[in-house]
Amino acid sequence: MERDDIYLIDLWHILVREWRWFAALLVIVLGGTFAFMQMARPQWQADAWIQIGQIGAAPTGQDPKAEPLQRVLERLQLVPFQNETLQSAGVAPDMPAAGLYRRSLKGERCRMQAPWSS
Numbered sequence: 759m760e761r762d763d764i765y766l767i768d769l770w771h772i773l774v775r776e777w778r779w780f781a782a783l784l785v786i787v788l789g790g791t792f793a794f795m796q797m798a799r800p801q802w803q804a805d806a807w808i809q810i811g812q813i814g815a816a817p818t819g820q821d822p823k824a825e826p827l828q829r830v831l832e833r834l835q836l837v838p839f840q841n842e843t844l845q846s847a848g849v850a851p852d853m854p855a856a857g858l859y860r861r862s863l864k865g866e867r868c869r870m871q872a873p874w875s876s
Contacts (some may be wrong), residue, residue, distance in 0.1 A: 801858075835863070 818821060833839060840863065844856050 774814055840853050840860055844859060849855050849859070
């Protein structure tokens with residue numbers, strides 16, 4: 759009978775016998791990951807709080823915003839808005855970075871907070 763199979767107990771014996779190599783490999787991988795994280799150029803990530811234009815004092819129970827929040831979120835997804843944002847950041851609309859920006863832009867509705875409260 760030939761012993762061509764590898765059993766878990768055999769792998770355990772190899773791990774116990776050669777544990778220094780596995781530990782060294784783990785340290786090298788973790789060190790390389792840490793070095794990469796410190797030296798890598800950050801990717802696109804930004805959070806923005808946009809306060810929609812307000813009109814005069816609104817009656818109690820009514821939203822004082824000039825336009826509905828959903829319409830504002832839809833406007834943020836329009837190509838002209840994105841082109842203006844890219845232009846202000848110094849990125850041409852046909853660059854690969856512009857495509858990354860367009861694919862990653864998402865608007866989320868959040869809780870409204872009065873500007874004078876913290």
